[in-house]
Amino acid sequence: VSDISLVDYIGVKEKYSKYLPHTAGRYQTVRFRKAGCPIVERLCNSMMMHGRNNGKKLMTVRIVKHAFEIIHLLSGENPVQVLVNAIINSGPREDSTRIGRAGTVRRQAVDVSPLRRVNQAIWLICTGAREAAFRNIKTIAECLADEIMNAAKGSSNS
Structure with missing residues (x-):
């Protein structure tokens, strides 16, 4: 993980590098526990x-x-590393929040927390792949692979 702020929030440790991504864990019981879930x-x-x-x-x-x-056939790289690069590139670094003062609502620019960056990056990748595959000849797997590779490259197509 090249982005130092996301190291604790992208789970790619040795014990997570299993072929079947299914741990059946209860990641919602404690705050920030889902940060330890395999990416x-x-x-x-x-x-x-x-x-x-x-x-x-x-x-x-x-x-x-x-x-x-x-992804492995097209790029020849480790697909998990490509996914991590895509998440680092596609997570927003800044966002706006609503601040209400005296009956008027203003938008205020704020930094995004690392966990929210990872969450939003995953959500954006999945949503983009789902929309690309809808009413299309390409399968959802092909669209997901395209989305991840474009996001990892920093392409505007993702």
């Missing part, structure tokens, strides 16, 4: 969105597996 599993969990896909983790694991195989 590939968080990608899988984020792919399980939009009512018809809720709870279908095996399907999303298969999608991510195919996407990683495509």
Whole structure:
């Protein structure tokens, strides 16, 4: 992980480098526990969105597996490293928040916390892949692979 602020929030330790991204952990019980969740599993969990896909983790694991195989074939690099680079590049560094004062609402620029950067980066990658695959010949795995590779390169296509 090249970004020093995200080192603690992107789980790529040795014990996480399993082939099946499914730990069945309860990451919501304690604050910041999901920061220790393997990053590939968080990608899988984020792919399980939009009512018809809720709870279908095996399907999303298969999608991510195919996407990683495509990334490895096209780039020749480690797909997990490409995913980490994509998350570092696509996470927002600054955001705006609402501050209400005397009945008027102003927007105030604020820095984004590292965990929120990772969360939003994963959400943006998954949403972009889902929208690209909708009503398209390309499969969701191909679209996810394209999205991750473009985000890792810093391309404007992602």
